[in-house]
Amino acid sequence: MHLGVIGLGRMGRIVADRVVDSGHDVTAFDVSEDALADARDAGIGTADSIPTLADALGEEKRIWLMVPAGDPVDAALDELEPSLSEQDIVVDGGNSHFEDSTRRAESTAARYLDCGTSGGPAGAELGFSLMVGGPEGAYETMTPAFDAVATGPEGHDRMGPAGSGHYVKMVHNGVEYALMQAYGEGFELLHEGRYDLDLEAVARTWNNGAVIRSWLLELCEEAFREEGTDLGDVADHVAGGSTGTWTVQEALEQEVAVPLIYDALGERFDSRTRAKFSRRLANRLRYGFGRHEVARE
Numbered sequence: 001m002h003l004g005v006i007g008l009g010r011m012g013r014i015v016a017d018r019v020v021d022s023g024h025d026v027t028a029f030d031v032s033e034d035a036l037a038d039a040r041d042a043g044i045g046t047a048d049s050i051p052t053l054a055d056a057l058g059e060e061k062r063i064w065l066m067v068p069a070g071d072p073v074d075a076a077l078d079e080l081e082p083s084l085s086e087q088d089i090v091v092d093g094g095n096s097h098f099e100d101s102t103r104r105a106e107s108t109a110a111r112y113l114d115c116g117t118s119g120g121p122a123g124a125e126l127g128f129s130l131m132v133g134g135p136e137g138a139y140e141t142m143t144p145a146f147d148a149v150a151t152g153p154e155g156h157d158r159m160g161p162a163g164s165g166h167y168v169k170m171v172h173n174g175v176e177y178a179l180m181q182a183y184g185e186g187f188e189l190l191h192e193g194r195y196d197l198d199l200e201a202v203a204r205t206w207n208n209g210a211v212i213r214s215w216l217l218e219l220c221e222e223a224f225r226e227e228g229t230d231l232g233d234v235a236d237h238v239a240g241g242s243t244g245t246w247t248v249q250e251a252l253e254q255e256v257a258v259p260l261i262y263d264a265l266g267e268r269f270d271s272r273t274r275a276k277f278s279r280r281l282a283n284r285l286r287y288g289f290g291r292h293e294v295a296r297e
């Protein structure tokens with residue numbers, strides 16, 4: 001397969017690297033000259049514009065977008081559109097809103113796959129979990145790329161029609177908010193409670209056989225090891241929030257109660273006005289899985 005990758009940031013560069021490492025060809029583009037130069041230095045083929053990238057892919061273009069959700073996706077698609085036909089397949093691997101993905105799938109000439117991606121930059125070695133929505137034939141055609149980018153054949157699946165991949169990823173992120181909140185509250189009680197505890201040791205013990213062991217808990221262990229049991233100067237400020245907001249909005253529309261996700265989202269908003277230990281841990285965990293910048297005091 002010859003894959004075009006648009007967006008070579010924290011996630012897109014991993015997509016390109018994994019596809020190349022699996023023996024496929026990649027031609028990549030990013031608006032950032034630095035990102036392009038880094039990719040070239042690593043032996044990845046690059047193009048100096050989106051139309052040039054499209055030309056390099058010839059007939060039956062296979063293109064993976066990994067740019068920030070919203071306007072950048074529409075901007076990249078607008079530039080691609082004159083080169084696209086129904087022989088071509090475009091994958092959006094970012095965190096787009098599922099309704100945007102449905103709209104794009106209807107308006108593009110290409111076959112469109114919305115692909116929720118989980119694992120974060122820290123998951124580069126293991127591979128990602130991919131939740132794909134869109135036409136079955138396009139999903140099957142892209143299987144070699146999905147095998148390469150995911151943990152393997154078990155790490156991706158077609159969720160359903162257009163929009164369903166990003167819908168499942170949106171709910172995944174809602175769950176992520178609630179789990180972070182639950183770990184944060186537990187560690188806050190241990191931190192403020194009656195024993196003088198080493199929280200790294202607690203997390204490590206829990207990670208070895210406990211019911212609540214998980215990758216997020218391993219990232220808690222890492223955070224306490226690297227920042228100290230009181231999280232050092234990690235600020236009580238949690239950024240992000242869009243994917244959790246979408247989850248809550250959809251839950252309201254479907255009249256499904258999601259009180260834990262709702263509360264976790266509220267805590268995140270509240271963090272921007274008051275200081276709390278659980279939020280400081282959430283702030284540090286987002287670096288752990290997403291390499292999002294840690295806000296510090």
Ligand SMILES: NC(=O)C1=CN([C@@H]2O[C@H](COP(=O)(O)OP(=O)(O)OC[C@H]3O[C@@H](n4cnc5c(N)ncnc54)[C@H](O)[C@@H]3O)[C@@H](O)[C@H]2O)C=CC1
Nearest residue numbers: 007008009010011030031032067068069072094095120290
């Ligand atoms: N960082 C994470 O943990 C995860 C991120 N995602 C999603 O993946 C997408 C990419 O995220 P990151 O790689 O973290 O972002 P990033 O900010 O590290 O990289 C985005 C890249 O896209 C480039 N770009 C922006 N507009 C462009 C355009 N029109 N044409 C070409 N390149 C363009 C930027 O120059 C940058 O290099 C986002 O939708 C994000 O929400 C999904 C799962 C995990």
Ligand SMILES: O=C(CO)[C@H](O)[C@H](O)COP(=O)(O)O
Nearest residue numbers: 095118240241242243244290
């Ligand atoms: O999708 C992700 C992890 O699964 C990304 O890290 C995303 O940026 C996190 O979402 P938010 O910014 O709403 O915290």
